[in-house]
Amino acid sequence: MDMGRCIAACLDCHRTCLATIQHCLTKGGHHAEQAHIRLMMDCAQICATSADFMIRGSEHHPHLCAECAEICRQCAEDCEGHPGSDDAMRACAAACRACAEECATMARPR
Numbered sequence: 001m002d003m004g005r006c007i008a009a010c011l012d013c014h015r016t017c018l019a020t021i022q023h024c025l026t027k028g029g030h031h032a033e034q035a036h037i038r039l040m041m042d043c044a045q046i047c048a049t050s051a052d053f054m055i056r057g058s059e060h061h062p063h064l065c066a067e068c069a070e071i072c073r074q075c076a077e078d079c080e081g082h083p084g085s086d087d088a089m090r091a092c093a094a095a096c097r098a099c100a101e102e103c104a105t106m107a108r109p110r
Helices: 003-029 034-055 060-080 087-108
Strands: none
Touching: 003 034, 003 060, 003 087, 034 060, 034 087, 060 087
16 A cells, blocks of 8 residues: 555545636536535545545544545546536546545555
8 A cells, every 4th residue: 555645646636626616617507516516625625634634644544535535436426427527527537536546445454
């Protein structure tokens, strides 16, 4: 397990979700739907929190990473399946999937 890779994936996903939120709000319409924006906000926040827990060596990081993986998977599916999904949303989905994979690895017992 490489905690550094997981931290990097979490921080990348956090940054990408925040940028995609701005993209969606600018586009408006269905891109700016409340549930879609809320899920991306949840994803960005859990990614930042998971990275924080790993950086400071918290013993609680495995169960936080498990939750992060679940939310990242949901966000990826939502971005890919959203009507009018574009390059920004596909990039967000890819960052979410990469983070989900890394966090799922960190969540497994050692």
